[in-house]
Amino acid sequence: MKSQTNEAELEARLKRMTAPAIRPSRGLASRFAARLGEVAARPDAVPIRLCGAKLEARSGGTLLAAAVKNGVRMMHACGAQTLCATCRVKVTDGADNLSPMSTKEKISLRYHLSISPGVRLACQARVLGPVEADAVFPLCGTLPGEA
Numbered sequence: 001m002k003s004q005t006n007e008a009e010l011e012a013r014l015k016r017m018t019a020p021a022i023r024p025s026r027g028l029a030s031r032f033a034a035r036l037g038e039v040a041a042r043p044d045a046v047p048i049r050l051c052g053a054k055l056e057a058r059s060g061g062t063l064l065a066a067a068v069k070n071g072v073r074m075m076h077a078c079g080a081q082t083l084c085a086t087c088r089v090k091v092t093d094g095a096d097n098l099s100p101m102s103t104k105e106k107i108s109l110r111y112h113l114s115i116s117p118g119v120r121l122a123c124q125a126r127v128l129g130p131v132e133a134d135a136v137f138p139l140c141g142t143l144p145g146e147a
Contacts, residue, residue: 046097049132050074050089062135063089063098063122073139080123086111087122088136095120099131 044059050072057066064087067074078084082104091098095118105124109115119136 005024014076037041046127047130048094048127051133051135051138057127057131059128060126063125063127063131064126067122073123074135075137075139076123082108082121082124084111085114085121088112088114089120089122089125090116090135091118091125091131091133092138094129094131097127097131099124099126099128101125 009026024062045056046059048055048057048063048066050063050067050070051074053070053072055066055072060068064074064076064080066072075086076084077086077104080087085108088141098120101120102124108121108147109119114136120133122133122135
């Protein structure tokens with residue numbers, strides 16, 4: 001019986017010695033755990049800023065897909081077929097974090113006389129890292145059925 005008491009006392013002393021002196025508040029710890037869970041659940045999410053809105057894009061996904069998924073209204077008349085160039089964006093930061101421009105994208109931009117540096121088609125530019133861009137032709141007003 002005495003050995004069990006000694007073990008219990010030893011265990012209690014070890015717990016007191018290893019306990020941190022300052023414990024974070026429960027609210028902070030729970031918020032941190034929740035945020036860590038979000039990040040771990042989506043390891044392929046990349047932070048971007050598109051038309052002034054902070055979004056998260058899927059790594060390897062297009063800028064246009066990120067806009068549509070997050071409710072940012074961007075013109076794309078041809079349905080992402082690289083034909084109309086209405087989804088043009090001016091990349092203000094992180095241009096090196098986009099996929100290289102394809103020949104088809106270059107031809108489309110030249111045809112539409114958009115040869116300025118930093119202009120990309122949102123339907124073709126794939127996100128590889130943080131990017132900031134603004135639409136050349138933003139949509140204005142509301143569509144039928146929108147509040």
